[in-house]
Amino acid sequence: MSSNTNSSGEKDKLSIAILGGGISGLSCASELLSQHKSTYNDSSSSKSYELEVTMFDTGRLRPGGRCSSRLPNDRPAVIQNRSSGTYDELQIPVNIQNAIYNYGDDIAKFGPVDHAAQILSSNNIPNFELQLEKWLEEGVVESFPEGSVCELLSNENEEKQSVELQPLNGEKMYYGKGGMGNIPITMRDYCLSFNGYGDEYTGQSFRLNQDVWVSPSNGVKYIGKEKETNGGYLWELRAGKKSLGKYHRLVISHNGKCADRIMSRTPAKAFHSLLRTKFAPYVPQNGGNQMTLNSIYSLVFAVKSEKTEGGNGGLSSPIAKALSNLSSSSEGSSEGGVYTVNIKNEPSLRLLSSNTLKHHHTRAQNSESDTEVYTLLSSPTFGKKFKGPQENLPIDLQQKVTIKLLESLEKSLNLKEGSVINSVIDIKVQLWGAAVPMNTWTSHSISKDEVDGFVYDGRGGVGACGDWILDPSVAGAWESGRRLANHLLTAQELDSKLSVGLPDKVPKEDSGKFIPSRSALGSGIGTIPTSPNSAEFVFPKSNDQQQSNRSRGGRGRGGRGNGRGRGRGRESNNDRGDKGQDKKDSKSNRTVYSVTL
Ligand SMILES: Cc1cc2nc3c(=O)[nH]c(=O)nc-3n(C[C@H](O)[C@H](O)[C@H](O)COP(=O)(O)OP(=O)(O)OC[C@H]3O[C@@H](n4cnc5c(N)ncnc54)[C@H](O)[C@@H]3O)c2cc1C
Numbered sequence: 001m002s003s004n005t006n007s008s009g010e011k012d013k014l015s016i017a018i019l020g021g022g023i024s025g026l027s028c029a030s031e032l033l034s035q036h037k038s039t040y041n042d043s044s045s046s047k048s049y050e051l052e053v054t055m056f057d058t059g060r061l062r063p064g065g066r067c068s069s070r071l072p073n074d075r076p077a078v079i080q081n082r083s084s085g086t087y088d089e090l091q092i093p094v095n096i097q098n099a100i101y102n103y104g105d106d107i108a109k110f111g112p113v114d115h116a117a118q119i120l121s122s123n124n125i126p127n128f129e130l131q132l133e134k135w136l137e138e139g140v141v142e143s144f145p146e147g148s149v150c151e152l153l154s155n156e157n158e159e160k161q162s163v164e165l166q167p168l169n170g171e172k173m174y175y176g177k178g179g180m181g182n183i184p185i186t187m188r189d190y191c192l193s194f195n196g197y198g199d200e201y202t203g204q205s206f207r208l209n210q211d212v213w214v215s216p217s218n219g220v221k222y223i224g225k226e227k228e229t230n231g232g233y234l235w236e237l238r239a240g241k242k243s244l245g246k247y248h249r250l251v252i253s254h255n256g257k258c259a260d261r262i263m264s265r266t267p268a269k270a271f272h273s274l275l276r277t278k279f280a281p282y283v284p285q286n287g288g289n290q291m292t293l294n295s296i297y298s299l300v301f302a303v304k305s306e307k308t309e310g311g312n313g314g315l316s317s318p319i320a321k322a323l324s325n326l327s328s329s330s331e332g333s334s335e336g337g338v339y340t341v342n343i344k345n346e347p348s349l350r351l352l353s354s355n356t357l358k359h360h361h362t363r364a365q366n367s368e369s370d371t372e373v374y375t376l377l378s379s380p381t382f383g384k385k386f387k388g389p390q391e392n393l394p395i396d397l398q399q400k401v402t403i404k405l406l407e408s409l410e411k412s413l414n415l416k417e418g419s420v421i422n423s424v425i426d427i428k429v430q431l432w433g434a435a436v437p438m439n440t441w442t443s444h445s446i447s448k449d450e451v452d453g454f455v456y457d458g459r460g461g462v463g464a465c466g467d468w469i470l471d472p473s474v475a476g477a478w479e480s481g482r483r484l485a486n487h488l489l490t491a492q493e494l495d496s497k498l499s500v501g502l503p504d505k506v507p508k509e510d511s512g513k514f515i516p517s518r519s520a521l522g523s524g525i526g527t528i529p530t531s532p533n534s535a536e537f538v539f540p541k542s543n544d545q546q547q548s549n550r551s552r553g554g555r556g557r558g559g560r561g562n563g564r565g566r567g568r569g570r571e572s573n574n575d576r577g578d579k580g581q582d583k584k585d586s587k588s589n590r591t592v593y594s595v596t597l
Contacts, residue, residue, distance in 0.1 A: 011203075012049040014492055017237055017247040019214050019262070021057025022065025023474050024466040025253030026187035027481030029053050033194045033204045035489050040203035049492070051204045053191070056212045056237070056244065062181065063188050063208065065254070066432065067117040067474050069179030070108040070300070092399045099301075099427040100398050107300050107428045111361035112179030113373055115298045115430055118340060118353045119149065119528045120174040120183075123475040127482065132174055140186045141174040147334035148357075149173055150327070151531055152412055154345040163345055163414050165326035167333050171529040175339075175358055183474075212239050216261035220250065222268070222460065234461045249488060250462040253481060256293060256434030259464075268460040270504040274441055275464070279387075281380035282521065283438045287514040291468050294380035295387055296350070296435040296525060299405050302426040305370040313337020313357045317372045318420055320354075322413040342523070342530065346412040348382040348405060350524040351375075371425065376405055380438075380524045383431065390433040398429040436526045437468040440476075443501035443512025452512075454484035458497030463488060469501070472520040473527040 016032065018025045036051045057063045061074060107113055120141060122129035135141040147167040155164040176182045191206040214220065214237055223246065224234035233246035252259050256277055263272040276290050283292045305317040313320070313336050323341070327333035339357045343349040355361065355373040382405075388397045406421045443452045453470040456463040465480040467473060491498060505511040519527040 013052060014049050014249065015052040015054065015233075015245075015247045016249040016251060016488065017235065017245070018053065018055040018251040018253055019220075019237075019259075020065065020252070020254030020466075021055050021059060021063030021184070021188070021208065021210070022253060022466070022477060023067050023184060023187070024477035024481035025055060025057070025065075025251065026063060026184055026191065027478045028251055028253060028465055028485045029055055029191045029206060029481075030187055031482045031485035032488065033191055033206060035486065036204050037194065037202050039489075039493075048203075052207075053205070054207045054209070054245065054247070055191075056209045056214050056239075058211065058213045060211050062185060062210065064181045064184035066435070067176075067180050067184060067477075068115070069176070069181030070113045070115060070428070071179060071181065072108050072111060074108060092403065093421060095424055096399065096402055096421065096427065099424055100395060100402065100429070102426065107302060107373065107426050110302075110371055110373060111355065111359045112181070113300050113355045113428075114175070114180045114353065114358070114375055115300055115428070116432060116435075117180050117474050117526075118175065118351060118375065118377075119144070120176075120180075120474055121171055121527075121529050123471055123473055123527045125471070125475050125479045128475040128478050131478065132172070135183070135186070136174065138186075139177055140183060142177045142358075144173040144175060144339055145334045145336050147327075147332045148336065148339040149342075149529070150330070150333065150338050150340070151342045151344055152326075152352075163326065163412065165323065165330045165333065165338065165341070166531060167327075167330060168342070168529055168531055169332055173529060179359060209244070212244070214239055214244065214262065216258050218265075219244075220262045220266060222266045224460065248461060250460075251484065251488075252462065252464040253466055255291065255437070255466050255468050263462075266460070266462075268457045268462055270502045271455065271457040271460065271462060271464070273503060274455060274501075277434070279384070279434070280438065281384050281524075283514070283516050285516065287439045287516045289514065291441065291514065292438045293434045293468075294436050294438055294520075294524065295383035296380060296432045297378035297383050297386070297401055297405065298430045298432060299376040299378070299402060300355075300373065300428040300430075301376065301402075301406070301424050302371050302373045303420065303423045304425055305372045313339075313354075315354070315356060315370075315372050317423060318415055319352075319374065319409070319413065320372060322415055326413075342528070343409075343412050346408045348379055348408040349376065349412060350379050351377040352409065376409060377525055378405060380435070383435065387433065388431060390431040393429060393431060398427075402427055402429055436520050436524070437472045438517055438520055439468075439514040440471065440517050441469050441501065441512055442515050444510075445498075445500040445502075445505075445512075452483070452501045453480050454487065455501040456484065456487055456491075456499055457502060458491065458499040463500075467526070471527050472517050476527065 018029055032053055122132055132141060146169055149168045150165045151168060153164050153166060155162045188208060194204045194206050196202060219238050221236045223230055223236050227234060233248055235247045235250040237244035260275045260277050263275050278290050278292050279295060280292050281294045303317040305315050323338040327338050337357050340353040342351055353375045355375060361373060386401050388394060410417060410420050445452050454463060454465045455469060463484045465484040467477040470476040470480040487500060501512050503511045523530060
């Protein structure tokens, strides 16, 4: 074994700081640790060094980011109650007022609640497919029962408008057993398992610093210019006034305003230019020139239910009864109930999921009534229209959003007005302000045939991974982190400073670009399986034009009576570098993109 030692006889060390404990950061850490372990004592390895991976995550209780859950006994965050006074007085039913003033602290009383990512699929990423199979074997994920994931559609073929539930069978779909948040917890524990010391020491270590916000203003400082006197360290981190240490390499595994600001004062200008973010529910047809994230409301609510053996999987709230009736008339539905519904007949909504069915919530004992807990996700246009300060949403905004979303749900399920609203007993409203990328940065620095899937500035020793570089999904985030880890280790081994995916290449056509993520534009919540039913999505000339069309009452996408037939064309779910199927609309001479809505 060739061993590299410093003047004090100690082995060389590579320390890597990872900013963000979501799926991409955890996947990057897992791959760094496991790959390093497999070559640490390998005699054919040209270099031997010790690896220290340190992760910082803002999550108050645990890592996971946008793939996390609320768990029973979670202690609530301290939030100040305030009202913006901006919104019109609405007639808010007392049960909704009380539920919102209660801050949904008890919402996870009966079991885990998924408040962001809901469905896992491989999205044609072979490594993630293998990982899903492994997690299934280990009991980390469960398969959705056949027919339990459905689409809710308007049935426009009949005179009287009705709704139809169509099961999504075919593609394998999973969810985190005991909550989506158990996936990052499993990944964290895997990373921690490398911390064997003494005789057990295998050359790697992992530290996770939870509830730490690396400051956007002064949290990241490049110290590479003085690296000779700094032990080779390139980066120094801070949280407020507290130093978080010096590191040889830096990984940015989060996105949004924070990542943009964190890198803005460093010399890694080209790298930083990719982190500049804007917020919109759409991107122009050419993908735009900036990372664009949408905003999504997540409404977790508990409703009263009667104890029964019938209904949807034994549940009997108005929602469960409606789903049970709809599924009994559709072929291929699950007898165990409808777990998750992609909503395509209401423009404000995107998805409804039953936490009670997925996570086998305990039922209240000695009580006539029972409780069902659902997660309802809004459309990105709704998220933009009612955007507020996500850390502290004013009470009146929460009330307004809640009523509007629940009214839309009643309409989408053809339920009597007030039937859901009146049975609500608890609510937790949350805005994911930087929710899902609408475009992905796509470069081919390593191979012409495959997209890189991560970004790396070789001179600065800083890389980025996440769903905005490969595919807007858990699968995309996971694979992006894995690819960056492998590049970091290869570069270290070969003493290479190869940059990947930076936009400063000459000639320009070799540089990467942002391409529209058709799956995310279609579903609103990332790449999730959809049926082949598609409608034509017309790219606006500019975002502004699209928005002003909508505010003038322009047509809603997938809304009731939008006049489009179903089953018009098929579209792949895969956004990783494949070209869109544009065609010319002969009447307007506009280019239309066919996407699954
Ligand atoms: C409402 C919603 C529904 C979705 N549904 C699905 C779905 O059904 N299926 C699917 O595949 N995908 C879904 N997605 C997308 C999926 O959740 C994401 O693509 C994926 O989880 C992104 O992982 P990530 O690691 O790239 O980023 P993140 O999960 O955002 O992780 C970044 C982490 O960095 C932390 N952080 C941020 N700033 C700092 C800082 N300064 N210092 C330290 N830490 C910091 C954050 O707290 C976070 O924990 C959904 C997303 C949303 C919002």
